[in-house]
Amino acid sequence: MEAAIHLRAIDWLILGIYFLFVLGMGVVLRRRIHSSEDFFLSGRSIPAWVAGLAFLSANLGAQELIGMAASGAKYGMATSHFYWVGAIPAMVFLALFMMPFYYGSRARSVPEYLRLRFDEKTRGFNALSFCAMTVLSSGISMYAMGLLLNLLLGWDFSLGIWLCAGIVLVYILLGGLTSAIYNEVVQFFLIVFGFAPLVMLGLHDVGGWSGLRAGLARVALAHGFGAGAWSESWAYLGSTALNPMGVERFGLVMGLGFVLSFGYWCTDFLTIQRAMAADSLSAARRAPLIATLPKMLFPFLVILPGMIAVALTQGAGSSAFALPNKPDGSPNFDLVIPTLLGHYFPAGLLGLGLTALIASFMSGMAGNVTAFNTVWTNDIYQPYLRPGAGDRHYLWMGRVATVGGVLLSLAAAYLAAAFNNIMDVLQLVFAFINAPLFATFLLGMFWQRANGNGAFYGLLAGTVAAALHHGMTLPAHAVVGVKGGWLAIEHHYPSEMAQNFWTAIIAWTSCFVVTIIVSLAGRPPAPGSLVGLVRSATPRIDAGAKPWWQRPEFLAALAIAAVVALNIVFF
């Protein structure tokens, strides 16, 4: 098909340099891989700031960038809640309260922690669903990348995904997690340097912050909302009818802020693996805290372009930018970043922006693949398929699992291209499995009485409750099926977002309650077995020699103060 962007020699050169550089880093790091711990956990030797940036970057896939920009255009400043209400408090909680048990238990993965704390069946359930989910999400992201490269550059769908998957495969095969982490740090800086000029040029075009507010007021009024509905984060959350997201404060704070965000940031091995690779417990605790600073500034890099694009489309600015439409005539919000890149960036900078976009796809994919190979090898292959083999064998298996993970992701990408509905259904199923997880970890780490049966049946109950709630409710304007209502329609939500938040709240609560009831009905875990796994059974760690300004508690207080200030400024 006809390409939307024409690259010049300088753009290809920058892209080519980046590809070569990434492969070169894998080659250099290969000599440092001697054991399976080197391969899966970087030999636990990564400094805190590197682990922190990788922690952030592994989550910063292109779907996140493109999705957040799209949300910025669709919902405006309220999208910042995903960062300032969602991510930051959860990252602080992970660092202060949960990391001591993940890192301190010497578990190699999150599922392994579940085995140590609860039992084998809870670990197996979590490991299997995690493996399937990483492959699936990596495949969906690859599918999105293939489409985007096809649209922007006219590349064949297969060429785009095989090229990027091939490069990721090579550098992980060579350097394992270290290679993935180092590349993630580079990708982090590329994304910042690649997208920052976009925000500057767009903001200048739209007339600065005041011009943007005026443009967004026109957008809001055109959609029948109050003037500040797109430019203020809290002021329009009094009721679901006042804001384009269709949510209100309680649903947002509990559903997104508590259940979904804590569930993701505190239990997803993909990001936690980066912190577990740190060179000490203190560094592992500081890694997520260090990540909070760039994370809280990311809305300005990823959400703001969406807000700028929608204001420009509504007639603001002088450079006649407008978002392209979908076939049904509505604006295609997923193209915010690519079309802004094509509109503002001259040759040269365009190469850098495109490299940043491809880098973000790669960092997301590498995050999934490294988490997959670790959980597959340590939590499925070693305990169930081939126990008792030597370390060299598991290192070999890790490399085989890397190839397998990439191939499965590619297969999932083609599946997504062929049957969109199957992927939607699978994603939904995993959302149900994930929704209650945080209740299990919370009780596991802070309540000695919670036992294996409680955890397992709690998780099942949470998943079933999530599915039931989804099957009995429907968002406005949605068709019965994958969007909900497939059992009966008992309730209508104003938006899909509101339905998601409430599905999460109900799943979490069911898991929490059932875990407590089943645990109390059964035998308590043996007291000696919980040391290092449960807070009250573990001696307090003394941060000791560290000066006060390097202590996690101080960094955490800073992060919370900064995020409260941001919420107030953009209220």
Place this chain on the structure above:
Amino acid sequence: MNLDIRLPLGVLFSVIGVLLLGYGIASRHTPPGAPWWSNIDAWWGGALAAFGTLMLILARRRH
């Protein structure tokens, strides 16, 4: 001991920065609606090169 990440960061951004700077000076592109920063390739390339150099200096000082 591990490779100091600042070294590869420094190399990559210095190379890309110098390339952009040179290309910007040679070609003088102006993006739509652009003001004093009209030659964005050049000055953004300069900024990248400065960041790359800083990383290289920091990596050298550690050793």
